[in-house]
Amino acid sequence: xxFQYFNLSGVxxxxxxxxxxxxxxxxxxxxxxxxxxxxxxxxxxYYNWKELADDLITIAIFFEPDELDLLNKPAVEISPKVxxxxxxxxxxxxxxxxxxxxxxxxxGSSGDNLELLYNQLGLEVFALKKIKSxxxxxxxxxxxxxxxxxxxxxRMEVEPFLNYRRTLIRIEAQNTMLKFNGFxxxxxxxxxxxxxxxxxxxxxxxxxAQLPPDDFTGIENWLNSTNxxxxxxxxxxxxxxxxxxxxxxxxxxxxxxxESIRLHAIGAIKEIxxxxxxxxxxxxxxxxxxxxxxxxxxxxxxxxxxEEIPFIVSCLDDDFTDIKFAAASSLYYLKPNGFKYVLTHLxxxxxxxxxxxxxxKSDIK
Amino acid sequence: MIWLRLLYDLVTYGxxxxxxxxxxxxxxxxxxxxxxxxxxxxxNSFTNYRMLASSNDIPGxxxxxxxxxxxxxxxxxxxxxxxxxxxxxxxxxxxxxSKDDSxxxxxxxxxxxxxxxxxxxxxxxxxxxxxxxxxxxxxxxLIVVDKENGGKADALNVGINxxxxxxxxxxxxxxIIEQDALLKLIKPFLENTRERVIATGxxxxxxxxxxxxxxxxxxxxxxxxFLPRVQTLEYIRAFLLGRMAWSRLNALMLISGAFGAFxxxxxxxxxxxxxxxVGEDMELVVRMRRYMxxxxxxxxxxFIPDPLCWTEAPASYKILGRQRNRWTRGTIETLKFHKxxxxxxxxxxxxxxxxxxxxxxxxxxxxxxxxxxxxxVFLALFGAINWPYFLALLVCVYTFGVxxxxxxxxxxxxSYNQYRRGKDxxxxxxxxxxxxxxxxxxxxxxxxxxxxxxxxxxxxxxEMTRTGLSQPKKT
Numbered sequence: 001x002x003f004q005y006f007n008l009s010g011v012x013x014x015x016x017x018x019x020x021x022x023x024x025x026x027x028x029x030x031x032x033x034x035x036x037x038x039x040x041x042x043x044x045x046y047y048n049w050k051e052l053a054d055d056l057i058t059i060a061i062f063f064e065p066d067e068l069d070l071l072n073k074p075a076v077e078i079s080p081k082v083x084x085x086x087x088x089x090x091x092x093x094x095x096x097x098x099x100x101x102x103x104x105x106x107x108g109s110s111g112d113n114l115e116l117l118y119n120q121l122g123l124e125v126f127a128l129k130k131i132k133s134x135x136x137x138x139x140x141x142x143x144x145x146x147x148x149x150x151x152x153x154x155r156m157e158v159e160p161f162l163n164y165r166r167t168l169i170r171i172e173a174q175n176t177m178l179k180f181n182g183f184x185x186x187x188x189x190x191x192x193x194x195x196x197x198x199x200x201x202x203x204x205x206x207x208x209a210q211l212p213p214d215d216f217t218g219i220e221n222w223l224n225s226t227n228x229x230x231x232x233x234x235x236x237x238x239x240x241x242x243x244x245x246x247x248x249x250x251x252x253x254x255x256x257x258x259e260s261i262r263l264h265a266i267g268a269i270k271e272i273x274x275x276x277x278x279x280x281x282x283x284x285x286x287x288x289x290x291x292x293x294x295x296x297x298x299x300x301x302x303x304x305x306x307e308e309i310p311f312i313v314s315c316l317d318d319d320f321t322d323i324k325f326a327a328a329s330s331l332y333y334l335k336p337n338g339f340k341y342v343l344t345h346l347x348x349x350x351x352x353x354x355x356x357x358x359x360x361k362s363d364i365k
Numbered sequence: 366m367i368w369l370r371l372l373y374d375l376v377t378y379g380x381x382x383x384x385x386x387x388x389x390x391x392x393x394x395x396x397x398x399x400x401x402x403x404x405x406x407x408x409n410s411f412t413n414y415r416m417l418a419s420s421n422d423i424p425g426x427x428x429x430x431x432x433x434x435x436x437x438x439x440x441x442x443x444x445x446x447x448x449x450x451x452x453x454x455x456x457x458x459x460x461x462x463s464k465d466d467s468x469x470x471x472x473x474x475x476x477x478x479x480x481x482x483x484x485x486x487x488x489x490x491x492x493x494x495x496x497x498x499x500x501x502x503x504x505x506x507l508i509v510v511d512k513e514n515g516g517k518a519d520a521l522n523v524g525i526n527x528x529x530x531x532x533x534x535x536x537x538x539x540x541i542i543e544q545d546a547l548l549k550l551i552k553p554f555l556e557n558t559r560e561r562v563i564a565t566g567x568x569x570x571x572x573x574x575x576x577x578x579x580x581x582x583x584x585x586x587x588x589x590x591f592l593p594r595v596q597t598l599e600y601i602r603a604f605l606l607g608r609m610a611w612s613r614l615n616a617l618m619l620i621s622g623a624f625g626a627f628x629x630x631x632x633x634x635x636x637x638x639x640x641x642x643v644g645e646d647m648e649l650v651v652r653m654r655r656y657m658x659x660x661x662x663x664x665x666x667x668f669i670p671d672p673l674c675w676t677e678a679p680a681s682y683k684i685l686g687r688q689r690n691r692w693t694r695g696t697i698e699t700l701k702f703h704k705x706x707x708x709x710x711x712x713x714x715x716x717x718x719x720x721x722x723x724x725x726x727x728x729x730x731x732x733x734x735x736x737x738x739x740x741x742v743f744l745a746l747f748g749a750i751n752w753p754y755f756l757a758l759l760v761c762v763y764t765f766g767v768x769x770x771x772x773x774x775x776x777x778x779x780s781y782n783q784y785r786r787g788k789d790x791x792x793x794x795x796x797x798x799x800x801x802x803x804x805x806x807x808x809x810x811x812x813x814x815x816x817x818x819x820x821x822x823x824x825x826x827x828e829m830t831r832t833g834l835s836q837p838k839k840t
Binding site: 144 | 407411482485760767785787
């Protein structure tokens with residue numbers, strides 16, 4: 001009907017479609033050719049310009065201001081070639097990326113010199129422009145740049161993004177605050193309503209690992225946060241930095257409804273034990289899930305004393321083989337007598353205990 | 366003769382509708398993939414993987430690499446796996462009853478000793494003959510399992526039982542893995558808070574033509590031979606466009622057996638790999654998805670477009686035919702095992718989109734195409750072909766096929782641009798024009814043979830002889 005309306009036959013219609021397809025093929029091939037041409041040209045420039053940027057960065061890294069510089073404003077010597085190329089957007093992108101990448105791996109005076117160079121080149125203007133852009137990845141890039149270059153004076157520009165709806169922007173803003181303020185930069189956790197992903201938590205922990213340990217303030221609030229991911233992150237801080245003062249709060253988390261929080265609380269309390277910890281873990285054990293029971297037995301491997309042996313031995317009677325293995329493992333590390341209880345267990349001549357005993361006798365780590 | 370006319374119209378219009386649906390599907394896949402790749406690339410530019418490679422807080426991964434008669438390259442392959450950047454890692458090589466000297470070579474090269482290693486048999490498998498670890502602490506990440514032959518699925522299940530970590534990465538031992546591949550693969554598991562990521566797949570690329578030394582990829586190159594080259598194009602199309610689009614819709618049903626990461630807890634809950642199918646990779650993903658849907662648990666199967674794994678493609682029609690035959694049988698078996706999902710809204714997008722797509726356009730497409738050819742021959746013999754119409758349709762379908770491939774090449778150039786030389790891209794484009802004529806008919810025939818073999822209850826894996834990747838080929 002449609003064909004008749006337009007006075008077309010099926011063949012004409014198909015030819016028409018084929019011509020359109022052919023047109024698209026020609027268009028795409030042209031686009032590929034142009035893209036390759038541009039990419040190759042850029043690549044050619046890239047290596048030359050990257051070399052220029054690297055040379056400049058090397059000069060900056062080894063820059064030592066003399067007395068005159070110290071009296072005035074210290075400045076890295078910038079070649080006329082670089083100055084001429086600076087208005088070029090693509091060169092500036094290469095230079096900025098190289099600077100940021102070098103800064104990520106530098107601390108101390110070399111890092112300070114890179115900040116000096118960044119400021120001297122006036123690159124912060126472009127970072128601020130990015131922050132005001134409408135494109136989410138440009139905003140995130142701008143924030144990252146300010147953070148890496150330690151431009152604390154722009155703290156107010158970054159703060160509005162701390163609870164931003166776009167995850168990546170939010171993450172970069174939070175990382176930047178950490179760079180600006182050290183451990184104090186974690187105060188965004190006080191009001192964080194969005195989940196802090198495990199990946200972001202890893203990034204934060206790695207960032208923190210590069211800072212000198214400081215007074216931790218706020219953790220007591222984060223451990224009570226209604227945002228479960230904040231609680232999990234706080235538990236990781238307690239674990240990694242052995243923050244003994246939070247022992248009591250961790251015990252309270254044993255009754256948290258989130259299984260993962262209880263799991264991490266068990267893992268963290270293992271790192272800050274006192275003489276009652278093992279008893280608390282044993283008291284928690286019957287109420288726990290299989291996964292958390294295994295975590296408790298793993299914790300007891302480090303914490304248990306002679307008094308806890310009867311409880312661990314009773315776990316050898318559990319129906320789950322994983323529990324039997326974890327209990328045997330705890331007893332194996334409870335020197336000097338722990339493993340004797342496995343060897344003399346009533347089921348020691350039955351599977352799976354036979355194989356478990358062999359495993360530990362092989363001293364497999 | 367009315368019924369004959371009716372049948373003729375039914376077949377003609379049926380095929381037309383089918384083709385239109387198929388073309389629309391491809392167009393949608395193309396469009397979806399653009400946004401997804403773009404989003405991934407922009408997002409990924411913020412990640413400093415190097416910083417996280419040495420992290421102690423990163424979750425543990427166990428690499429599971431089954432090996433069967435891989436003695437020729439096993440030492441290099443294991444060395445390559447041990448050199449991957451990841452702090453919390455164990456590498457488990459499962460020797461699946463090889464008839465060659467694989468295990469002896471491994472014992473000597475890595476100073477292995479047999480241990481009374483306890484394995485909790487959470488998934489039933491064939492008997493383990495022995496578990497070995499190295500006396501040399503440099504190789505402390507390595508565990509070698511020697512077991513009775515039971516096939517790839519069984520070997521992977523043994524690896525799952527032996528593994529200690531919460532994530533398992535299943536790979537083909539002869540694959541070349543990028544150094545930061547595991548960090549990229551683990552990321553989706555850790556950055557989703559709304560749903561649980563149960564599996565992540567990465568792009569598999571063709572290594573024929575690449576320069577490889579000591580189990581590492583030195584330089585990317587396009588294969589010189591036609592068959593591997595056409596598969597390069599096919600893989601770009603399938604991974605960069607197809608799987609990215611399906612991932613965006615959260616309807617991905619297949620993660621390549623050559624390289625994929627899984628949440629071990631869910632894998633065990635589902636009973637591990639099914640050794641009753643030759644498509645164990647797809648079957649596991651579908652079963653895991655089904656498990657999550659049936660337990661009403663929010664989940665995602667993620668996919669990342671980075672080229673992380675390089676594999677050797679079959680270079681002869683004989684080996685390629687066996688591979689495609691096996692893939693077809695695997696697809697039939699998987700779809701049959703899980704037929705309850707078909708158009709079942711209880712399974713969400715999997716039931717109404719993912720499964721039907723696989724059924725209609727992956728499983729049935731070669732059969733429809735083959736039937737079409739037979740009908741065409743029949744009609745041609747009786748002079749019932751409208752030749753101008755036929756030729757116009759043929760050229761139209763051909764140009765669409767080429768257009769789709771060229772689009773895939775453009776996406777490759779704009780995203781990862783692995784084949785940097787203009788000559789390579791030109792060759793790929795030429796391949797796009799040749800593929801529908803010289804390659805596609807063979808693939809259709811291999812799929813039809815796969816259907817026939819399935820009906821004849823053939824369940825062999827089919828020997829996959831490889832020439833090896835370590836020696837650079839002479840041009």
